[in-house]
Amino acid sequence: MAKKVLNNIRKLRLENNGMTQAELAEKIDATRQTVNAIEAAKYAPSLELAFKIADVFGEPLEMVFEYKLTEK
Amino acid sequence: MAKKVLNNIRKLRLENNGMTQAELAEKIDATRQTVNAIEAAKYAPSLELAFKIADVFGEPLEMVFEYKLTEK
DNA sequence: AATTTATGTAAAATATTTTTTACATAATGT
């Protein structure tokens, strides 16, 4: 009933030569802990961070993050 | 040299029967002041709010918000 | 001209995101 922000970060990291969380963090000027939390969907990133992450993978934002209905 | 989050909210509001800031705010469960600030790019919204706004206009997020190099 | 509606703005309070520091475990390499 409620929409949630989902992401494909882990999949994209692994597809990109197994980029580590720390490497991704460095590329977006954030910390490893932030990447870890966002990837685990502990919280959603700011729009700016979301754009930076999508840019790293050369994907449109909506290929990385989706706003979707989730069962409970 | 720096990228910034730009938006087309005003344009989209006007195209949608001149939807007011207050009406948009209500549809996304935010306040009129928040819509006003985001529209004026005083700050960028959370990713979730950004998705909600895009949904109201039936547009993909990247049609509403762009992360672009800005002169100056 | 007077009234109502829409927008701009601001300060303080609250909520959320991000950093910093730190430790623990899992996975990989030597």
Added chain:
DNA sequence: ACATTATGTAAAAAATATTTTACATAAATT
């Protein structure tokens, strides 16, 4: 087996987003 690298997690502080309350002006309506 040992050492190194990657990931998970947590608590407190800092930064940023959002609300609340309030007032001011602009624009539209009667």
